[in-house]
Amino acid sequence: xxxxxxxxxxxxxxxxxxxxxxxxxxxxxxxxxxxxxxxxxxxxxxxxxxxxxxxxxxxxxxxxxxxxxxxxxxxxxxxxxxxxxxxxxxxxxxxxxxxxxxxxxxxxxxxxxxxxxxxxxxxxxxxxxxxxxxxxxxxxxxxxxxxxxxxxxxxxxxxxxxxxxxxxxxxxxxxxxxxxxxxxxxxxxxxxxxxxxxxxxxxxxxxxxxxxxxxxxxxxxxxxxxxxxxxxxxxxxxxxxxxxxxxxxxxxxxxxxxxxxxxxxxxxxxxxx
Amino acid sequence: xxxxxxxxxxxxxxxxxxxxxxxxxxxxxxxxxxxxxxxxxxxxxxxxxxxxxxxxxxxxxxxxxxxxxxxxxxxxxxxxxxxxxxxxxxxxxxxxxxxxxxxxxxxxxxxxxxxxxxxxxxxxxxxxxxxxxxxxxxxxxxxxxxxxxxxxxxxxxxxxxxxxxxxxxxxxxxxxxxxxxxxxxxxxxxxxxxxxxxxxxxxxxxxxxxxxxxxxxxxxxxxxxxxxxxxxxxxxxxxxxxxxxxxxxxxxxxxxxxxxxxxxxxxxxxxxx
Numbered sequence: 001x002x003x004x005x006x007x008x009x010x011x012x013x014x015x016x017x018x019x020x021x022x023x024x025x026x027x028x029x030x031x032x033x034x035x036x037x038x039x040x041x042x043x044x045x046x047x048x049x050x051x052x053x054x055x056x057x058x059x060x061x062x063x064x065x066x067x068x069x070x071x072x073x074x075x076x077x078x079x080x081x082x083x084x085x086x087x088x089x090x091x092x093x094x095x096x097x098x099x100x101x102x103x104x105x106x107x108x109x110x111x112x113x114x115x116x117x118x119x120x121x122x123x124x125x126x127x128x129x130x131x132x133x134x135x136x137x138x139x140x141x142x143x144x145x146x147x148x149x150x151x152x153x154x155x156x157x158x159x160x161x162x163x164x165x166x167x168x169x170x171x172x173x174x175x176x177x178x179x180x181x182x183x184x185x186x187x188x189x190x191x192x193x194x195x196x197x198x199x200x201x202x203x204x205x206x207x208x209x210x211x212x213x214x215x216x217x218x219x220x221x222x223x224x225x226x227x228x229x230x231x232x233x234x235x236x237x238x239x240x241x242x243x244x245x246x247x248x249x250x251x252x253x254x255x256x257x258x259x260x261x262x263x264x265x266x267x268x269x270x271x272x273x
Numbered sequence: 274x275x276x277x278x279x280x281x282x283x284x285x286x287x288x289x290x291x292x293x294x295x296x297x298x299x300x301x302x303x304x305x306x307x308x309x310x311x312x313x314x315x316x317x318x319x320x321x322x323x324x325x326x327x328x329x330x331x332x333x334x335x336x337x338x339x340x341x342x343x344x345x346x347x348x349x350x351x352x353x354x355x356x357x358x359x360x361x362x363x364x365x366x367x368x369x370x371x372x373x374x375x376x377x378x379x380x381x382x383x384x385x386x387x388x389x390x391x392x393x394x395x396x397x398x399x400x401x402x403x404x405x406x407x408x409x410x411x412x413x414x415x416x417x418x419x420x421x422x423x424x425x426x427x428x429x430x431x432x433x434x435x436x437x438x439x440x441x442x443x444x445x446x447x448x449x450x451x452x453x454x455x456x457x458x459x460x461x462x463x464x465x466x467x468x469x470x471x472x473x474x475x476x477x478x479x480x481x482x483x484x485x486x487x488x489x490x491x492x493x494x495x496x497x498x499x500x501x502x503x504x505x506x507x508x509x510x511x512x513x514x515x516x517x518x519x520x521x522x523x524x525x526x527x528x529x530x531x532x533x534x535x536x537x538x539x540x541x542x543x544x545x546x
Binding site for chain 1: 274278279283286287290291294304305312313314315317318320321322324350351352353464544545
């Protein structure tokens with residue numbers, strides 16, 4: 001279907017839906033896999049519930065930080081925990097800026113109030129943080145600290161970028177989002193292109209969500225194993241089973257996959273093929 | 274989650290999502306089964322795209338026929354064919370009337386313009402019609418006929434009720450919707466209750482979608498086989514496989530299942546359990 005047949009909010013929802021339905025995505029929730037407390041239905045409920053925030057992004061009726069916080073609040077109404085925090089961090093500037101070029105400009109224009117809203121959103125999720133971070137979201141003094149330093153949301157992402165590949169997308173011009181979108185266009189239409197793109201991104205950089213949860217060595221090993229699947233020396237279903245069994249879920253690559261699908265849909269990529 | 278945490282439009286979307294994600298639902302699209310031209314993703318795209326029409330229903334900003342037609346137009350933007358026509362025929366009065374009692378009153382107040390909008394919606398889908406129906410949607414003269422007879426949309430449903438269990442819900446006070454909702458509340462929370470309810474409805478009346486496609490004998494046999502699954506004399510997975518292989522998809526029971534989930538959610542049924 002033509003991108004002009006959809007609003008940008010709908011295109012963002014479609015990207016979220018297509019990502020979670022695609023299978024197999026090693027280690028992540030998909031049609032064939034639930035985690036005990038976070039199931040396919042929770043991801044799809046988030047797709048439904050996020051709509052008003054994505055429409056705000058399309059109308060540009062609030063700042064980036066406020067809209068991200070609204071999306072988090074809306075999707076916190078189910079009990080499945082954080083499903084799309086990182087995806088919203090990418091999708092909302094992409095929807096507001098109508099693509100990567102606009103989003104890259106927009107994120108640099110954020111201010112301290114965006115940073116404060118973002119930290120409040122963060123505090124309302126169970127997103128994993130590194131111990132010892134000087135900007136600990138669980139410390140109420142963090143808001144004074146942000147104000148005292150005059151940190152914008154972009155500054156926060158610069159601060160997080162070394163350890164968080166979603167934050168890096170903000171600071172490097174959405175490099176992996178762009179790469180993922182190009183891979184999708186190359187691989188052609190339909191669901192298999194999504195899993196192919198996911199695997200290629202997974203093989204290209206260590207997933208920082210895995211790194212925060214299990215350490216960098218596990219993230220790097222997972223990256224190498226994804227490359228082995230692409231090389232044909234490792235079985236995809238076996239890799240998937242091993243990831244699931246170890247609780248190794250590449251959540252940040254999934255977030256970037258959603259942003260890449262959103263971008264490709266805007267360029268006419270055919271999800272139905 | 275409490276029903277008050279959702280708008281009625283969101284509750285309708287959630288019901289559509291929960292129905293299609295539940296598995297196994299013998300013969301129908303679910304997490305584990307696609308049909309070649311209609312896949313899980315098409316059903317979920319319809320869930321996303323239907324939102325504005327469901328919001329119109331909640332705001333009561335147009336008549337029932339107009340809103341049904343809008344829902345059909347919105348969801349026709351994907352290439353997966355008709356996914357939710359029957360579900361909209363049930364959900365839209367349920368959302369407008371805020372439940373079965375209100376919907377039962379509302380459907381009796383429809384007029385000829387509702388009937389005309391409904392026939393136009395019908396003409397825009399590939400919904401199966403019986404050959405030889407005196408009100409053939411493919412005949413442009415049907416609109417003059419409706420006007421000449423002064424037929425309301427309720428009259429159209431009375432006309433269709435003998436051969437269409439979705440139409441019967443309009444004329445009998447949503448009997449199966451109510452029964453399905455009660456079964457859900459009895460079976461308890463979560464996904465298994467949905468498949469349990471689906472099977473019980475399937476075992477209680479011949480699915481008229483199957484009857485239109487394969488004849489009443491096949492519909493009756495499917496009903497008996499569903500009862501055998503409930504009795505433990507037939508294997509569920511085997512029944513599912515046989516239905517899929519034969520293209521026997523109980524589409525009308527699926528529509529009523531969605532309406533029953535919507536109703537149960539409004540009464541506090543816990544989908545996350």
